[in-house]
Amino acid sequence: FYRDKYNDIINYIKVILSNHEDLRFKNYIEPKGAILINVNPGTDIIDYIKVISKNYYLNLIELNDQEIVKSPDGFIKSFLSILEGFKKKKKGENKTESDERLLDKKNEKKILLINHQPVLNQKFEEINLLESFINIQQSGINKLNLVDLNLIMIWINYTFKDITVRSTKLYNAFDLFFKIPLLDKIERETVLRDFSEKNPTIVFDINAIISYTEQWEVKDIKQLLKVGIFKHFLNSELNETSNEITDILIDLIVSGEYLPSIAVKTSEPLSNLELKEAIPQEKKRESIHVPDGFEKIKDIGQFVEDIRESRISDFMLNQLYENAASINYNELLLIIDKLNKKEPLEDNDRKLLATFPFILNDAPTMAQINLEKAKRRVDLIKQAFGK
Structure with a gap:
């Protein structure tokens, strides 16, 4: 995994996994056991969380997106009941299990992964899932103590506007909010070089592909390489020594035969709720004046950024x-x-x-x-x- 920002996520999980009651920050803040992460479609965040759960022996609980899409209204109504179910399960275990088993259970922590995909906003229409959870955590009666339930909630969000309109009450429900940026130049190079090292018979100009994949995500780049290999195979058999696919990859990008997730994201229609919450800023953007010499400043900034990215993260x-x-x-x-x-x-x-x-x-x-x-x-x- 190639993102420096992921370091914050794993450090948070390490803190929650440790005996946080002995830590100094307990004097200042009571951990809630929940973080909110905003990402772009096509990131490898879900794969990263699955690796964390496996390496740290954490049970991973995921919602079934396909079932939610089938009955979004029913899911919204039962969302609170689903979360309350963790409370009831813990109480039931306290009554039925032996002391030794209870001690094991006490130390068993789970990751509850909420993958709030953009398609869910289309299905829910008038109700926002993130808003529903924040309201639950703000209420005194139904509020969930995730740490006591041995749960670490990781909420994945793909719509930044969902977060900005709720910024004043965000930290009533979450300990931290992470915004994962797009891959930078050095990170895209790492993805391509890693693929090249694992597949030495597939040859392509890494620097050329980097210049064509600005604002692309990990899965976009990997899928492009797979499609390029497939298209190369259509025209000539793969040989055991070298298969040059640079021109094929560039042609896929330029022709639009392969579109990255960022292009799909910008073409998605807004739901009724998003239209209501949208902040009218288009006129402000149109009136922004770009001063003379801006392009020169921009070039210098990019030059400095290239220098910064030349080291290992x-x-x-x-x-x-x-x-x-x-x-x-x-x-x-x-x-x-x-x-x-x-x-x-x-x-x-x-x-x-x-x-x-x-x-x-x-x-x-x-x-x-x-x-x-x-x-x-x-x-x-x-x-x-x-x-």
């Missing part, structure tokens, strides 16, 4: 260090100490460094600090699961 670096700390912490500490003292490395030291080459990108003292921080994060997660 903090999120990816943290994940690399955590992986290293969980496997070879003690050995790597000794190697870093040797590097700091400028002592010769043994063959085994060199082989281990070859497995974790990113360590050499930092000065030995900084590498040691990063490794120790990563070890503490790993230990915190192990402690949360009683390991």
Whole structure:
């Protein structure tokens, strides 16, 4: 996964998984156990959450979108009952299960994933699902304590306007709100390069495709590559050495035979509720004056952004260090100490460094600090699961 912003999501989950009552922020805020995430269609956010739930042994609860679309009115009416059902289930377990089983249940946490897709706004028409949940959490009687229910709610939103019109009461229901930006240049390059490394017989000009896929999402890029391979196969058999598909990919984009999610999103009609909530700003946009020399400033900004994006993201670096700390912490500490003292490395030291080459990108003292921080994060997660 290629987004630096995802680091905030996994850090939030780590905090909720740990014994948050012992944390310092408890003096300032009571965690609600819910976050709201705004994304663009075509992101890999759902896949990311599924990987998190698997890696941290969390049961993932998803709503059945197909059933909701069949009967949207019935779902809205029963939405509160669905959430209340978690309360009743917990009470039932308290009455019927043994003390040992109850202790296990107490430590079992689940992710409740609400994938609020744009199609649901069309189906619900006059009622907004996000509004319904916020109202539930604002009410004193029906308010749900998700943390006590061992639930972590992750609400995925694709319509930013849904959030802006409810910004004043958003934090009555959610701990945090994350807005996932579109892939930047370095992230798109990472997606393409990752695909190229895993499929060495498929050849394409990465830089050329990057320039044609601005504002594209992860799934858009991956699907484009699959369609390009299929179209290449129609005209000539795939060989075992090299299959050049750059021209095919560019032709798919330029001709409009493949459209990214961003294009589909902009063409979707608004629901009645969205039309009512729409803020009339079109006239303001038309009156905006673009000063002379703006294009030059824009070019400079892009140049600076390209420089910033030329380094590995903090999120990816943290994940690399955590992986290293969980496997070879003690050995790597000794190697870093040797590097700091400028002592010769043994063959085994060199082989281990070859497995974790990113360590050499930092000065030995900084590498040691990063490794120790990563070890503490790993230990915190192990402690949360009683390991």
